[in-house]
Amino acid sequence: MxxxxxxxxxxxxxxxxxxxxxxxxxxxxxxxxxxxxxxxxxxxxxxxxxxxxxxxxxxxxxxxxxxxxxxxxxxxxxxxxxMMQTTTLSDEERAAIESQTRAAGPLEDALAATSQVLSGLSACAGIVLVPRAEPVLKQFAFLPLGPGRAVAVLVGADGSVENRVMDLPLDVPAHALGEAANYMTAMLGGLTLAEAQVRLEDEIAMGRSALDRTAQNLVTRGLAVWSEDGSRRPVMIVRGAANLIDPAAAADLERVRQLMDEIEGKEEIARLLDSARGARAMKIFIGSENKLFALSGSSVIAAPYHGTDGRVVGVVGVIGPTRLNYARVVPMVDFTARTLTRLMA
Missing domain, CATH: 1.10.10.10 (Winged helix-like DNA-binding domain superfamily/Winged helix DNA-binding domain)
Incomplete structure (x- = not known):
């Protein structure tokens, strides 16, 4: 090149x-x-x-x-x-971004508001990859669906309820499902999934689990299905996708359709943003440099933000046409990432 x-x-x-x-x-x-x-x-x-x-x-x-x-x-x-010379954000732009992180309320609401204001200022789609919050176990249940299948139900300490269908050996008796669920609720309540797995391994190794082999297997499978799902499930907020349909793009309906499909496929975009987690600074993907946006010809500007220990906990950025004002948007995304880092402190 x-x-x-x-x-x-x-x-x-x-x-x-x-x-x-x-x-x-x-x-x-x-x-x-x-x-x-x-x-x-x-x-x-x-x-x-x-x-x-x-x-x-x-x-x-x-x-x-x-x-x-x-x-x-x-x-x-x-x-x-x-060659690009970036611009300096105005006091009004800085204040608009900072005001969203100072608002009282849940963290996810602040991140959503930040994504919204970034979208408005950049005239792009604002995106935030949210720190993965591992649920804390409060109650667990297994509901049989028929031979070889059951629904694993997890009730989180925050009141959330989520279900997962899991495969079972065909010879699992009904009483084992209840035994495993009661054990998990009594012994693993108040722990995150990762902590629960460590506790279970220690209990089994020390012979203190008070579970037979079938029930032990059920508990292990139940924790595994949740942990695996939680580790791969992206949590992403997208605001302002309509900004991507400008008059020039509207003339090419297929491009607009393709772009909207890509925005809806949040998991794929989240994987792209996740690649920015390893970066210490800004990542800019232009058009076909990234396969995800090769057909629609879009660009992504993303920057990581950090937690109290300095580790990267999420990514913030924008999706826009390749013809966007990089000199203005790059410092805007960078300032937003630094603002979110202060929010996490």
Whole structure:
């Protein structure tokens, strides 16, 4: 891939003006426009020659033979990584973001409000990957569905109730289901699932579980189905998806449909955001760099936020068209991530 130092000063100036003009207007930028407003003291013919060179490098593209040029995804990546000068958030923008994290109420409500205000300020879809809250066990039950199947019911200390269907050996007697459920409620209540698994292993190892092998197996299976499900289940808040249907996108109904399908597939987006957990700073995915948005041509800007111990606990960001104001949105997402980190403190 071409790097910024490989471009001469003239090529850099023309490239920057094409990209900035396209990001502002959404239209290809012509040589006459640059000659008239660019202050380069170059003729339209000279500018066209430079644009042709940039096109051959794969940095610009001409959507029509007679049109101007627009950046390719490769060109956008070069601009974002090596040439972009980010803007500074206004006091009003900072106050709007901070006010949502100071509101009283549950953490998830604050995160949802933060996602909403980020969406409004960026004109994109705001997204927040919420810290996984492992449920605390209060009561457990097994309800038989028939041979080889049962419903595992978990009642959390917060009053939440969730069900999971699980497979069982065909010869499990009904009394074993009740015995296992009573044991879990009595001995494992008040613990998280991870803590309950450790407690159960210790009880069995020390011979203190007071369960026969069948009931032990049921307890182990019940905890496993919940723990496995909780570890892979994304908790994500999306606000402002309608912002993604701009007039330009509406002209391409298939692209809009594809994008809405991607937004609805929260689990896939959450996996994408989860990849930003390992980053210490901003992650920017442009168009087909990420397979999830290859068809709709969308970009994702995401940044991790941290808990009291410095560990990454979630991710905040936006989804927008590849033609978005990166210079403005990048510091906006970064400030939001830092604000959420202070919320977790």
């Amino acid at each position: 071409t790097s910024v130092p490989e471009l001469g000063q003239r090529a850099r100036d023309v490239f920057r003006m094409v990209v900035e003009g396209y990001l502002e207007s959404g239209d290809p930028v012509g040589s006459r426009t640059i000659a008239r407003f660019g202050g380069l003291n170059l003729s339209p013919a000279s500018i066209r020659n430079v644009m042709q060179d940039l096109e051959e490098m794969g940095l610009l593209a001409a959507p029509h033979a007679s049109a101007g040029r627009m950046p390719t995804e490769t060109g956008l990546r070069l601009f974002v990584d090596g």
